[in-house]
Amino acid sequence: MGDQDATIRKILFSCLLAGIIIAVGDFKILSFFKSNAWVLKGDVYYLLRIGGSMWTWLLISISIALAFPRSDSPSPLKLRVERGSVSLKIAAISICLSAGLGGLIAEFLKLIIRRERPIDQEVYVFRAFSERAWSTSGLGLPSSHAAVAFGGSLALITIFPTLRWPALGMAIGCGFTRISSGAHYPTDVAAGALVGFFANYLAGLWLRRESWKHNRTSK
Numbered sequence: 001m002g003d004q005d006a007t008i009r010k011i012l013f014s015c016l017l018a019g020i021i022i023a024v025g026d027f028k029i030l031s032f033f034k035s036n037a038w039v040l041k042g043d044v045y046y047l048l049r050i051g052g053s054m055w056t057w058l059l060i061s062i063s064i065a066l067a068f069p070r071s072d073s074p075s076p077l078k079l080r081v082e083r084g085s086v087s088l089k090i091a092a093i094s095i096c097l098s099a100g101l102g103g104l105i106a107e108f109l110k111l112i113i114r115r116e117r118p119i120d121q122e123v124y125v126f127r128a129f130s131e132r133a134w135s136t137s138g139l140g141l142p143s144s145h146a147a148v149a150f151g152g153s154l155a156l157i158t159i160f161p162t163l164r165w166p167a168l169g170m171a172i173g174c175g176f177t178r179i180s181s182g183a184h185y186p187t188d189v190a191a192g193a194l195v196g197f198f199a200n201y202l203a204g205l206w207l208r209r210e211s212w213k214h215n216r217t218s219k
Helices: 002-024 026-035 042-052 054-067 088-113 144-159 161-180 186-217
Strands: 079-081 084-086
Touching: 002 026, 002 186, 026 161, 026 186, 042 054, 042 144, 042 161, 054 088, 054 144, 088 144, 088 186, 144 161, 144 186, 161 186
Parallel strands: none
Antiparallel strands: 079 084
């Protein structure tokens, strides 16, 4: 899985570099997107936005799992994972797990960081812990949609590296929709992307474990 890991490391480095640039120009970037909201509108907007929905990744995972429902079928598609192999069912679970973990971690971090969604383009507003202590409604850092989109997309790239560009495009596009709609600062989306990377790392540990178990029992 060396090629996949190298690709993901390059993506992570690019996102870290982009994150630094975004942090410097957070308000200006938000202002640009809000004043040029036409960039993402209509069907394209909604197509990209659903990349951050857990329902999207659940549907993708179910579709992959149903491609070959039986592991003992005459010619089942097996996926190589570090000298082992896993069935499509296990691969599908790892994709859903990565996206789900991304969303859950993002929601948890919102409760800790407590930065609200854009109100004034020149001022960050933080909610007091005494105010709606357990509600993430109105909180934006990190973006849950971006975390889910990147978590799911990176897991998809790990399993199917040939899908790297459409998967990455969907994740980045989802992030753009969150900024252009005024729902998030660019730094919210950048942080959500990093959460997605971490979620994919955790899901990848589980996937490697399943690969090792499968390789061991098949000998």
